[in-house]
Amino acid sequence: xxxxxxxxxxxxxxxxxxxxxxxxxxxxxxxxxxxxxxxxxxxxxxxxxxxxxxxxxxxxxxxxxxxxxxxxxxxxxxxxxxxxxxxxxxxxxxxxxxxxxxxxxxxxxxxxxxxxxxxxxxxxxxxxxxxxxxxxxxxxxxxxxxxxxxxxxxxxxxxxxxxxxxxxxxxxxxxxxxxxxxxxxxxxxxxxxxxxxxxxxxxxxxxxxxxxxxxxxxxxxxxxxxxxxxxxxxxxxxxxxxxxxxxxxxxxxxxxxxxxxxxxxxxxxxxxxxxxxxxxxxxxxxxxxxxxxxxxxxxxxxxxxxxxxxxxxxxxxxxxxxxxxxxxxxxxxxxxxxxxxxxxxxxxxxxxxxxxxxxxxxxxxxxxxxxxxxxxxxxxxxxxxxxxxxxxxxxxxxxxxxxxxxxxxxxxxxxxxxxxxxxxxxxxxxxxxxxxxxxxxxxxxxxxxxxxxxxxxxxxxxxxxxx
Amino acid sequence: xxxxxxxxxxxxxxxxxxxxxxxxxxxxxxxxxxxxxxxxxxxxxxxxxxxxxxxxxxxxxxxxxxxxxxxxxxxxxxxxxxxxxxxxxxxxxxxxxxxxxxxxxxxxxxxxxxxxxxxxxxxxxxxxxxxxxxxxxxxxxxxxxxxxxxxxxxxxxxxxxxxxxxxxxxxxxxxxxxxxxxxxxxxxxxxxxxxxxxxxxxxxxxxxxxxxxxxxxxxxxxxxxxxxxxxxxxxxxxxxxxxxxxxxxxxxxxxxxxxxxxxxxxxxxxxxxxxxxxxxxxxxxxxxxxxxxxxxxxxxxxxxxxxxxxxxxxxxxxxxxxxxxxxxxxxxxxxxxxxxxxxxxxxxxxxxxxxxxxxxxxxxxxxxxxxxxxxxxxxxxxxxxxxxxxxxxxxxxxxxxxxxxxxxxxxxxxxxxxxxxxxxxxxxxxxxxxxxxxxxxxxxxxxxxxxxxxxxxxxxxxxxxxx
Numbered sequence: 001x002x003x004x005x006x007x008x009x010x011x012x013x014x015x016x017x018x019x020x021x022x023x024x025x026x027x028x029x030x031x032x033x034x035x036x037x038x039x040x041x042x043x044x045x046x047x048x049x050x051x052x053x054x055x056x057x058x059x060x061x062x063x064x065x066x067x068x069x070x071x072x073x074x075x076x077x078x079x080x081x082x083x084x085x086x087x088x089x090x091x092x093x094x095x096x097x098x099x100x101x102x103x104x105x106x107x108x109x110x111x112x113x114x115x116x117x118x119x120x121x122x123x124x125x126x127x128x129x130x131x132x133x134x135x136x137x138x139x140x141x142x143x144x145x146x147x148x149x150x151x152x153x154x155x156x157x158x159x160x161x162x163x164x165x166x167x168x169x170x171x172x173x174x175x176x177x178x179x180x181x182x183x184x185x186x187x188x189x190x191x192x193x194x195x196x197x198x199x200x201x202x203x204x205x206x207x208x209x210x211x212x213x214x215x216x217x218x219x220x221x222x223x224x225x226x227x228x229x230x231x232x233x234x235x236x237x238x239x240x241x242x243x244x245x246x247x248x249x250x251x252x253x254x255x256x257x258x259x260x261x262x263x264x265x266x267x268x269x270x271x272x273x274x275x276x277x278x279x280x281x282x283x284x285x286x287x288x289x290x291x292x293x294x295x296x297x298x299x300x301x302x303x304x305x306x307x308x309x310x311x312x313x314x315x316x317x318x319x320x321x322x323x324x325x326x327x328x329x330x331x332x333x334x335x336x337x338x339x340x341x342x343x344x345x346x347x348x349x350x351x352x353x354x355x356x357x358x359x360x361x362x363x364x365x366x367x368x369x370x371x372x373x374x375x376x377x378x379x380x381x382x383x384x385x386x387x388x389x390x391x392x393x394x395x396x397x398x399x400x401x402x403x404x405x406x407x408x409x410x411x412x413x414x415x416x417x418x419x420x421x422x423x424x425x426x427x428x429x430x431x432x433x434x435x436x437x438x439x440x441x442x443x444x445x446x447x448x449x450x451x452x453x454x455x456x457x458x459x460x461x462x463x464x465x466x467x
Numbered sequence: 468x469x470x471x472x473x474x475x476x477x478x479x480x481x482x483x484x485x486x487x488x489x490x491x492x493x494x495x496x497x498x499x500x501x502x503x504x505x506x507x508x509x510x511x512x513x514x515x516x517x518x519x520x521x522x523x524x525x526x527x528x529x530x531x532x533x534x535x536x537x538x539x540x541x542x543x544x545x546x547x548x549x550x551x552x553x554x555x556x557x558x559x560x561x562x563x564x565x566x567x568x569x570x571x572x573x574x575x576x577x578x579x580x581x582x583x584x585x586x587x588x589x590x591x592x593x594x595x596x597x598x599x600x601x602x603x604x605x606x607x608x609x610x611x612x613x614x615x616x617x618x619x620x621x622x623x624x625x626x627x628x629x630x631x632x633x634x635x636x637x638x639x640x641x642x643x644x645x646x647x648x649x650x651x652x653x654x655x656x657x658x659x660x661x662x663x664x665x666x667x668x669x670x671x672x673x674x675x676x677x678x679x680x681x682x683x684x685x686x687x688x689x690x691x692x693x694x695x696x697x698x699x700x701x702x703x704x705x706x707x708x709x710x711x712x713x714x715x716x717x718x719x720x721x722x723x724x725x726x727x728x729x730x731x732x733x734x735x736x737x738x739x740x741x742x743x744x745x746x747x748x749x750x751x752x753x754x755x756x757x758x759x760x761x762x763x764x765x766x767x768x769x770x771x772x773x774x775x776x777x778x779x780x781x782x783x784x785x786x787x788x789x790x791x792x793x794x795x796x797x798x799x800x801x802x803x804x805x806x807x808x809x810x811x812x813x814x815x816x817x818x819x820x821x822x823x824x825x826x827x828x829x830x831x832x833x834x835x836x837x838x839x840x841x842x843x844x845x846x847x848x849x850x851x852x853x854x855x856x857x858x859x860x861x862x863x864x865x866x867x868x869x870x871x872x873x874x875x876x877x878x879x880x881x882x883x884x885x886x887x888x889x890x891x892x893x894x895x896x897x898x899x900x901x902x903x904x905x906x907x908x909x910x911x912x913x914x915x916x917x918x919x920x921x922x923x924x925x926x927x928x929x930x931x932x933x934x
Contacts, residue, residue, distance in 0.1 A: 106813040149860060164779030165823075170886040173858065174909060178889035218782060244779060249795045250786035256815050257778035281790070283783045283910045311724035312631030312711060315685060316750045319717030323748070328716045346573040348723050356632075391640065393616060419637040422645035441908070442641065444749045 004127055005195070005203040007095035009138040009185055011070030012041045014145070015062060015093070017084045018076035018100075019045030021053050026099070026147035027075045031056070033150050038142040042067065046084065062087035071095045073135065073145045078102030078113055081131075085117060089124035096121065097145050098131035104191055105132055114193050121194060133190025134168035139183060140209050146172075146188075156182020157211035158290040159204045161197055163189060163218050163244075175287060180433035181294035184209040196221045198229040205233030212237055212293035212456075214286050218244040218254040227275040234276030235463035238298065238456035240289050242280050243268065276459040278452045288440065289449040295438040296406075296413035298457035299450065301382035303329035305375045306352035307368075308387040309359075309419060313443060314352040317387060320447040326383075326454070328352075335378040342370055352387075364389065364398040372402065376409045383413055383454075385446050390420035390428050399428055403435035413453075415446040471594055472662070472670040474562035476605040476652055478537030479508045481612070482529060482560070484551045485543035485567075486512030488520050493566070493614035494542045498523070503619050505609040509534065513551065529554035538562045540602065540612045545569035545580055548598075552584060556591035563588065564612050565598035571658055572599055581660050588661060600657025601635035606650060607676050613639075613655075623649020624678035625757040626671045628664055630656060630685050630711075642754060647900035648761035651676040663688045665696040672700030679704055679760035679923075681753050685711040685721040694742040701743030702930035705765065705923035707756050709747050710735065743926040745919045755907065756916040762905040763873075763880035765924035766917065768849035770796035772842045773819035774835075775854040776826075776886060780910060781819035784854060787914040793850075793921065795819075802845040809837055819854075831856065831865040839869065843876045850880055850921075852913050857887035857895050866895055870902035880920075882913035 014034070020027030027047075031054050034043055044065050045058035052058060059065050062072065062084055072093045074081055078100055088096055098117070103110035114131065121128045129136065135145035139155035148169035154176055160167055160183065168188035175183065185207065187200050197220060204210045213233065220226045230239055245254030246265045272279055280289060304326045308314040321328055328351050331339070339349040339358075347357035353375070358367040368388065375384050388399050399416075406414050416432060416439045418425045429439040440446040481501065487494030494514075498521050501510055511532050512525035519525060526532050529539065529551055539560045541548055545567055555563060565584070570577035581598065588595045596603065602612035606622035615636035621643055627634055627650065635655035642650065652674065654667050664687060671677045680700065687693045700706055712721030713732045739746055747756060771793045775781040788795055795818050798806070806816040806825075814824035820842070825834040835855065842851050855866050866883075873881050883899060883906045885892045896906040907913040 149858075162779075164777060166777040166779050166886060170776065170856065170858065170888075173888045174886065174892075178892070216779060218779070242783075244782035244786065247786045247789035249789040250782050253778075253782045253785040253817065253819065256817060257782055257821070282787070283780075284908065284912070309637070310631060310633040311720075312629075312633050312683060312685070313750075315711035315717050315720045315724055316709075318720040319711065319714045320749070322714035322716040350720065350723060352720065354724070389637065391616075391637065419633060419641065421637075421640050425641075425645070442751060444751060 004094070005199065007070045007127070008097070008129060008136060009203070010141050011095065011143065013044065013067060013070050014039070014041060014143070015044040015046055015065060015069045015072045017046045017062065017072055017074045019047045019053050019058055021049070021051060028053070029147045029149055030073060030075060030145060033144045033146055036150070036152050037144050038152070040142060044069065062091055062093070069093045071097065074098045075100055075147055078110060078131070081113070082116060082120070085120050089120050089126055092124065093126060095127050097129045097133065097135050099133055099135050099145070099147055101132040103131045114191065118193050128194040129187070130190040131193065134165040134188040136188070137168060137172065137183065137186040151176060154182035156184065156294050157209065158183050158294050159185040159207070159210040159213050160215070161187050161189065161200050161204070161213065162216040164216055167216055179287060179291060180430070181291050192221055198222060198226040201226065201229045201233055201239070205229070205236060210237065212290060213239045214290055215239070215241045216244060216286065217241055218257060227271055230275040230277050234456070234459050236460065238278065238293055238453070239276065240278045240280055240286070240452060240456070241272065242283060242286050278455045280452060285449055285452070288445060289452055291438045292413070292415065292449050292453050295433065295436045296415070297411050298460070299383040299413055299454045300411055300457060302326045302454050303380060303382045304385055304450070305329045305331065305378065305381040305383070306385045306387070307355055307371050307375065308352045309355045309389045311354050311356065313387055313419060314354050316443060317352045317385065320444040324447040324451045326447070326450060329378070329381045332378050332380055335374050338374050339371070342367070364394055368398045369401050372405060376405060376412060381412065383415070383450065385450070386414060386416050387443055388416060388418050388428070390418040390424035392421060392424055394420070394424070396428070396431070399432065402432060402437050406437060415440060415450065417441065417443050417446055419443055471561070472666065474537045474594070475564070475596060475603060476670070477608050478562065478610065480511065480534060480537050481506070481508060481610070482511040482513055482532060482536045482539045484513045484529070484539055484541045486514045486520050486525055488516070488518060495520070496614045496616055497540060497542060497612060500611045500613055500617050503617070504611050505619070507609060511536065529558055532558070536560045538564065541565045542567055542614055545577060545598070548580070549583060549587070552587050556587050556593055559591065560593060562594055564596045564600065564602050566600055566602050566612065566614055568599040570598045581658065585660050595661040596654070597657040598660065601632040601655040603655070604635060604639065604650065604653040618643060621649035623651065623761050624676065625650050625761050626652040626674070626677040626680050627682070628654050628656065628667050628671070628680065629683040631683055634683055646754060646758060647897070648758050659688055665689060665693040668693065668696045668700055668706070672696070672703060677704065679757060680706045681757055682706070682708045683711060683753065684708055685724060694738055697742040697744050701923070701926050703927065705745065705760055705920070706743065707745045707747055707753070707919060707923070708739065709750060709753050745922045747919060752916055752919070755912060756919055758905045759880070759882065759916050759920050762900065762903045763882070764878050765927070766850040766880050766921045767878055767924060769793045769921050770847060770849045771852055771917070772796045772798065772845065772848040772850070773852045773854070774822055774838050774842065775819045776822045776856045778821050778823065780854050780886060781821050783910060784819045784852065787911040791914040791918045793914070793917060796845070796848045799845050799847055802841050805841050806838070809834070831861055835865045836868050839872060843872060843879060848879065850882070850917065853881060853883050854910055855883060855885050855895070857885040857891035859888060859891055861887070861891070863895070863898070866899065869899060869904050873904060882907060882917065884908065884910050884913055886910055
């Protein structure tokens with residue numbers, strides 16, 4: 001089944017129906033994006049004028065293209081879709097993305113047009129994504145079909161499925177400019193007249209490029225099929241969903257947005273749980289959870305060890321940890337002994353480790369390094385959450401050892417935040433994330449996503465035990 | 468009562484006991500900070516060497532100072548405190564901050580020393596803040612007594628009381644470098660042997676420079692007195708608390724940090740509620756809530772109107788709004804009519820307003836301006852949450868009109884977030900916050916603090932009605 005979707009995510013050639021010479025027009029931006037991303041396959045612009053566009057000779061019709069086409073992207077007005085679509089059918093184009101809007105989301109006429117499109121596709125065994133979609137991105141083949149100015153999209157292990165144009169456009173730009181992790185596949189499914197969530201989920205489940213799948217969904221065309229697919233995929237990799245329309249107000253908006261019927265959210269919650277899907281409540285979590293997955297292993301358990309630069313932040317972290325349903329790890333006797341050796345004599349060593357009792361003894365560089373080494377080595381610790389100091393007075397060596405140390409313990413994730421100075425924070429975050437240590441906003445943000453990542457790992461572990 | 472604290476927050480002269488010539492030493496940093504902040508009162512360094520420090524002639528003892536002293540800041544080792552303290556008593560210094568640690572937080576000897584200090588103070592009518600504190604900041608008189616490199620602290624309407632050195636140091640630096648709002652008074656109270664939370668709260672309640680009070684507390688020395696004080700202050704201005712140690716794990720840490728006994732958190736919750744105190748759950752909220760108070764009026768009610776650049780973000784915002792205990796405002800017939808006139812014909816106009824149905828008609832500049840004008844003018848709307856577009860392609864004029872428009876409606880707060888591109892977001896945030904429009908991280912962060920601000924306003928309104 002997922003083989004069909006390879007024509008979408010790994011096409012060897014792309015035709016752009018409605019390509020334009022005019023900068024700023026959607027039919028031009030698609031080509032700009034393909035060029036910016038360095039798509040290596042063949043590109044065939046289709047334009048009635050037939051002139052060269054951005055260096056590519058263009059064709060007046062699909063029929064004129066002398067080679068086979070894997071993927072055709074439509075960016076023509078709704079009413080001009082059928083004729084070139086029939087040509088695609090004739091040419092046996094296996095995959096079509098209809099980017100333009102003006103269909104069922106607009107009026108009855110658009111709805112009828114969708115049905116005709118589907119008939120043409122079915123008769124030729126052609127698959128359709130859309131209409132009304134910002135399209136796909138697939139970094140392993142340097143492809144994006146998005147008509148929104150996107151720039152080069154950073155490659156990485158995260159894939160997104162989204163029932164919103166916003167994801168493949170503005171949010172992708174946000175990830176590209178505000179974050180340091182990268183994406184593998186991004187699918188905006190639009191009106192979902194043919195390809196829908198379950199099928200894409202299965203493809204991503206088998207996709208070696210994808211380590212984690214995050215979704216924004218307002219409604220499912222075939223909820224049962226989706227939950228069945230999720231059951232299989234969540235045994236292998238995290239599937240995390242933000243369900244839009246979980247409240248009454250949100251459900252009303254979702255209905256007018258995508259005609260999605262929300263159903264009972266508690267029932268959905270149970271179904272998600274059974275299918276192994278983890279749920280997030282905030283749009284921002286779709287980015288933060290992705291960062292955790294992209295950079296570190298999933299937490300093998302819920303015992304958290306932590307360090308904080310002050311007693312108060314230790315209290316704050318302990319509160320955040322317990323509120324998130326995690327446990328403050330009990331350090332081993334060996335660890336406690338080592339921690340006592342480097343702490344000021346009057347301090348009761350505990351978890352979170354209060355660094356203000358150790359830095360005066362060892363200095364910040366040695367203090368942070370030694371404590372982190374002790375926590376990594378402690379076998380009772382599943383996860384480390386380190387709150388570090390960002391200040392012009394704190395040497396960078398007090399955190400720059402982390403990537404190397406973390407690589408020695410690949411099964412024990414570490415999440416970092418800071419307190420202090422914004423420019424120093426930005427510098428530290430940039431350094432650490434470029435070396436695969438995720439850094440979160442001060443100070444509790446890591447705890448918003450940690451229980452979600454723990455839940456994903458628990459599902460994967462329990463299914464590998466039962467097999 | 469609060470007159471006494473004026474010697475701390477508005478001293479005409481400051482003596483620094485333990486001033487040092489050596490850069491980097493705490494006794495030097497205090498003077499560096501006083502200079503950086505431009506303190507206008509007289510500064511008297513006390514140092515056994517008696518040499519000039521940073522341009523100030525220094526004195527060998529308090530006795531030698533030829534003028535009256537309002538505030539003496541101690542940064543000498545604990546065991547060297549008593550002698551100069553007695554000199555201060557003799558000289559009738561009304562206010563003393565003991566910054567150094569090494570007291571009850573360390574051992575029995577330190578505890579005894581604290582008691583002796585208190586005796587000296589009581590016998591002379593001298594008031595003490597500390598020991599073991601990072602001290603005070605008071606921007607209206609350009610004063611900080613902090614020994615942590617702080618730089619010039621931005622003046623503004625927010626005051627903090629914190630039972631943690633971290634607040635007057637690293638968090639203050641964070642606010643100064645990552646935020647655009649400013650502070651009035653910041654008090655780190657340390658071991659609280661004399662001046663404690665209630666008294667500072669009362670002072671800030673009457674302080675015309677303070678519009679909102681935010682606190683980090685692990686425990687109260689005199690909880691009843693504090694709650695009584697809060698009852699009076701919360702009728703006039705917001706009092707918002709992060710209580711450290713609200714979970715079992717946190718309470719254990721709080722006990723070892725400040726020997727605070729947590730008590731039953733549900734009981735505390737009820738007491739806070741009765742006293743009109745709003746509670747936050749995350750350290751980050753102490754910054755975000757402050758930003759809301761610093762820049763805009765408190766929300767007069769819970770009816771929220773919103774606009775979002777896409778249908779999906781409208782759904783996300785509606786979910787966030789209802790989850791936060793707020794209402795999606797019902798727009799008036801007049802507003803709906805105006806919105807319909809500028810929307811694409813096929814769209815059902817609702818709240819949040821879907822800007823993707825309007826920008827294609829009017830262009831982004833006119834679209835955002837007109838919609839925001841309609842929402843401001845609608846009398847059924849208490850608060851506006853606007854999710855805007857940050858992208859290199861979106862003209863700055865699509866948000867630069869907001870400050871002027873917002874000033875026309877001073878009782879109707881607006882909170883802004885963005886979706887899009889990080890550099891454009893940073894630029895827009897900087898512009899808007901410098902013009903008093905608070906901007907929150909994408910996309911739901913404003914909803915974390917909105918119910919807290921609503922609650923504060925409800926208390927103020929209900930007490931003004933009952934008076």
